[in-house]
Structures are given as structure tokens and as C-alpha cells.
Amino acid sequence: MILKKGAFVMLLQTGQRGALDKYFDLSRAIDVKIEVQGGSVYDSCCFGVDADEQLSDDRYMVFFNQPASPKREIQYEMHGKAAEYHVNLQELPAAIKKLVFTISIDGSGTMGDIQSHQLRISQYNAEPLEFNLSGQAFAEEKAIISIELYQKNGWRFATVGRGFNGGLGDLLRSFGGVEIEEKPAPQKQAPKKISLLKGQKVSLEKNTGAPVVVENGWLAEGKDYDLKALVRYRNGRLIYVGAANRDEVLKTPEGAVEHGGDVKEPGELEHILIKWHPDIASIAVSSYSALENGTGSFNAYGVFVRIKNGSQIIEIPAADTNMNELSYTLCFGEIVFGTRPQEMEVRALERYSKEGSERRIGYIGEKVVMDIGPEGCTK
Secondary structure (H helix, E strand, O other), X not given: OOOEEOOOOEEEOOOOEEEHHHOOOOOOOEEXXXXXXXXXXXXXXXXXXXXXXXXXXXXXXXXXXEOEOOOOOEEEEEXXXXXXXXXXXXXXXXXXXXXXXXXXXXXXOOHHHOOXXXXXXXXXXXXXXXXXXXXXXXXXXXXXXXXXXXXOOOEEEEXXXXXXOOOHHHHHHHOOOOOOOOOOOOXXXXXXXXXXXXXXXXXXXXXXXXXXXXXXXXXXXXXXXXXXXXXXXXXXXXXXXOOXXXXXXXXXXXXXXXXXXXXXXXXXXXXXXXXXXOOEEEEEEEEEEOHHHOOOOOOOOOOEEEEEEOOEEEEEEOOXXXXXXXXXXXXXXXXEEOOOXXXXXXXXXXXXXXXXXXXXXXXXXXXXXXXXXXXOOEO
């Protein structure tokens, strides 16, 4: 099999296999994106199967109706016509030996009618892998196995491109699953939305161990803000987590704090995943305004931090309308870890850097202090 190298992607052929760690750092999550163009409605699903290629735990069937595995090792989102999976292979339980990514048709049409199928595996700061198909490879099939990620002396990939006439039902039965009659979805618990202002605090509800998601977004077009976290350990050690500076890491050594990578477009949110860990005391969350943003306050550009924890949604806005337009860093708040598992508290700080200061936040003892950290050195 020949691996064709394009300008920015590695193009894969049907039936090709390879080691994932040759292309990606598997201590961090990877993203799998599948997009099909055609005249039908296309659904994507990821099956997490055991050594016998059976779906022994149906919680690892991840799709639109079950968008995350139990500990969010696999997360599913739709962006337009593209299904995107955020996958942390090293967090999967030992019983899961293979992930099978599929596409099926809901309703009329066949896979022979598709215009294009594009699957891309990517990771921040790495060259993606891409696997393309067209309808010429199929006839009357209603479903496709696109690619498999499997364990064999480490995690590997295999491009498949195999069709099934019976659609999702055949796929499910082939993995030992049972297609049940669709029932009305249970009433979901309404999200508990909280707007947290400076000086206020709230405890995070204990969940099943799924990570807390911290998002940083903004409303103004043409701007760029970088989400950062300063992790303070109980032994006094400090680690900067971010995607913009050379001395920042995307993931802490124990894996409790992980940055999702740089985002530059409005409407897309930079995010950090946080898990409780006994060695961590607190995490200060800040946003940095890139120099190309020019002058303009965080408030004027609608910058915010959102913290999602199960049904809890906590937003900390840039509420101060009087802050100097030359403040480049805003520390929205911190997440303070208790000594018991999953015990965490969010505290809103809303502290701004001095005018024109490029120095980052720091800690003096247990207190967050602005402008005492090192200046940023871009990558």
C-alpha cells in the first residue's frame, strides 16, 4: 500500500493499515471526522467492541442518541453534515479492543448514490490522515464500515470501506447488538444554568467521573482569544496549560487537565477538560487577547468562560464595562479542588492584567495574582 503525501494530509487507500502512534501522540485525544455528501440523510455511529468483536457494553455505541461513552472517552458532535468524534484511546477500558466507525442511511437511497465520503483523523499540531470514497465503490448498500481503530501491539488503524445491504440493523446485529423499537426519548433533566459574577462561588455536583469542560468563546468577528489554565499542585508546583506559548503544555503529566487546541473562529470554542485529582489544589482559568485584536475590552467583544459539568452550566462573563482596553489577560476564576473525590468549587474572580502587560497570572500561596507570571513566548 502506498501512502500518498499531500500538502497537509496523508491520503490513505482502501485496505491500508498502520500504527497510529507513528502519526499522533496517543497520550492525547484524537479527532475522527466523517462527512458524506449525497442526496440522503446519513447517520454516523462508533461501535466499541471487545476481543470477540461483540458490543458487550452498549454504552460504547456512540451516536446522535448517545453522544458520549460513560467517562466521555468517546464524544460525538454534529457540525453541519460532518460527524465528529473526540476519542481518548488511552482512557478506554481494557475490554474495548476495537472502535468501528460507520455511516448508514436513514430512509431512502443507497451508498451507490453518494457523491463523496471523507474521513479524517487529526490532532492538534499533527498532520492528519484522510480516507476518501465515492459511490462507485458501492451499489445497493445502506451502510458502510469506514475505518477501524484496533489494538494490536498498540493502537492501529485499518481503512475498510465495506458496505452492508441492510443498513444500521445489519451492522448492529453483526456486533451482537439487538435493534429495538424506537421509543420516545425520556425527558431530559433541564440544564441548571448559572451566571456567576465576581466574588460569587458555586460547588460542582459530583458526577460519574466524566471530565468538567471549560470553554472560552467570544462574540466579535475577526478576534482571537486563547484559553489558558494555571494548575497549582498541593506541593506548590505550577504548570501552564495552553496552546499558544512554548512553555505551555496541552496536557498535564497525570492527565487531569487537557487543552483541546487552538481555535481562531468566533462561534467555535476553545476548551479544556478537567478531572479531579488528589495532587491538584486549584486551577486558575484565564483568557488572553491576541495582539492582532487591537484595542477593545473583553466586555465589548463579548468574551466569556462556560463551565459544563453534567446538567450544570456555569457562565462567567466579562461583566466589567469600565476596564481598560489595553488589558490583555482576564482571569475569569478558579476551580478549587477538595480533598474528597470529585469535590470541586468554582469561584468567579474577574481580574484583569495591567495596561499593556504581557505577563501571565501566577500564584502567591493560594491566591491568584495578576502580572507575576512569565511573558508569553509564542510557538
